[in-house]
Amino acid sequence: MGKLFNNYQRVDIEFIRAEGNYLFDQEGKAYLDFSSGIGVTNLGFHPAVKTVLKKQAEQIWHTPNLYQNSLQEEVADKLIGFRDYLAYFCNSGAEANEAAIKLARKSTGRQEIISFKNSFHGRTFGSLSASGQDAIKQGFGDGVPHFYYASLNDLDSVKDLVTDDTAAVMLELVQGESGIHVAHKDFVRNLADFCRQTGILLIIDEVQTGMGRTGKLFAFEHYGIEPDIFTLAKGLGNGFPVGAMLGKASLGEAFSYGSHGSTFGGNKLAMAASSAVLDILKEEGFLDTVLSKAASFKQKLAQALANQPLVTEIRGMGYMIGIETESDLSGLVSAARAKGLIILTAGRNVLRLLPPLTLTEEEGDRAIAVLQAVFEEQSAT
Ligand SMILES: Cc1ncc(COP(=O)(O)O)c(C=O)c1O
Missing domain, CATH: 3.90.1150.10 (Aspartate Aminotransferase, domain 1)
Structure with a gap:
């Protein structure tokens, strides 16, 4: 060492x-x-995850995203179910949140994102800028501009930050890294209504809360809402690195050819692991x-x-x-x-x-x- x-x-x-x-x-x-x-x-x-990883490694473990990838389609299908989303695969939670920020900006043509004090969304510049914690930003100079921080469970504090340039509100339903702070049901529902009425996108960061952690596949299911965009990583591959960003199909045009990408995103091993994880989580x-x-x-x-x-x-x-x-x-x-x-x-x-x-x-x-x-x-x- x-x-x-x-x-x-x-x-x-x-x-x-x-x-x-x-x-x-x-x-x-x-x-x-x-x-x-x-x-x-x-x-x-x-053992099921181990078995599929071994099996997939015997077959093929990587192909570029220039070719069809039926495993990505399979995992997307299992994640989306009856809902109307499109999926993009990457390798981590921070990357998934970067993709969400980019999709929100491009699809709305607006720049500002409102996130929350004490939130954590990752360590890349975009996701770090979205995070409402000063300590983890120290020494890195200016972050990405146009991020603003409201108080959790306080809708007025969100409304106070809204301008003509607000693209999205970004939220963890349970703030994980900063101390397990749970977003209240009526706050989240009112926020979702407000976003819908004003055309502001609602991004839910499910990197920690997703994949069954809260007892539902996605924590937003506890709240009876459907975010415009949500992000996953951590439990998706049960330890094989993988992230995902899901956005409403109506946002699809903004992520057209060449708009975003990742060399490793949606790798065959990652998808095989994710598919096996979803089969287990979705067992009756x-x-x-x-x-x-x-x-x-x-x-x-x-x-x-x-x-x-x-x-x-x-x-x-x-x-x-x-x-x-x-x-x-x-x-x-x-x-x-x-x-x-x-x-x-x-x-x-x-x-x-x-x-x-x-x-x-x-x-x-x-x-x-x-x-x-x-x-x-x-x-x-
Ligand atoms: C809510 C949330 N978002 C994003 C991230 C960043 O994920 P990663 O470390 O995979 O980039 C984390 C990691 O702890 C997280 O808890």
Whole structure:
């Protein structure tokens, strides 16, 4: 080591093997992965994904986007279902959001995008500029102009920023990176109505909330809205890098030949993995079970942590859960890890749990026991 940029704070453990919802380090120690690799391996290390990747690699793993790609059509079809969208495939969440920003600008002929304070949309210049957090922009000079930031759950703050040049509003329905802040139902519905009435496009960033994370294929389904554009990545390939931008078919003309593209986007391996993931998520009853399992997990978690003085709130949607605390998070995260549980932080004082959707009741109980123990230890110190 020593030859890598220091842009990540890495723990001194390497996971070298995985099985189901468990990771194993060099010493063979098992860790229950309550991060899903930051919302990525939503199905754990699922054998179906491994099988299709191997099979596809035997056949062909890359073709340029100058040729037909029936796997892209297949994945688009599974993502779109009965709705009226077109899909564009890329390799990450940031790229998907770049595509969304470009589509919004080109299709409306307007430039301004309103996003939200504390939002996170990625690290490329466009997606970074869309993100409503100053800390991650420090030192990089001017961002992309024409981004403005409203307050989550405050429609007036959006309206105050609207001009004749507003192309789109861009929103995470649950702000993931900044602390599991859930957008309220009436706010989102009123925002969607307002956008429709004013011809402003509504972009929903489903990079973290999508692919079953909240108990629906897409979080916008909880709200009874259909965004003009939405973006996916993380769980789409269950660990194989892939992103997608879906836009209403009526916006299709703006993305005509040569307007946008990606060498690797929609790669055969990525599409094979995504197709297998979608088959599982769309199995009859799979997501309904996720919803009920997540609700019962959250209830048990709330009971177990009810008397913990350091816990101020437990919130979230489906298996996207935040535990707001009054304590030093790094201590809690490393204490949980020592007990074989991998968890994440979000924002300044929130523990973030993104367990695999395939979590068993026994695994959930095990995680709760570890969390209870680490909170007890922490409050005793
Ligand atoms: C909501 C959201 N959008 C975009 C991104 C960026 O995705 P990527 O890291 O794949 O570029 C993330 C990553 O955490 C995210 O949570």
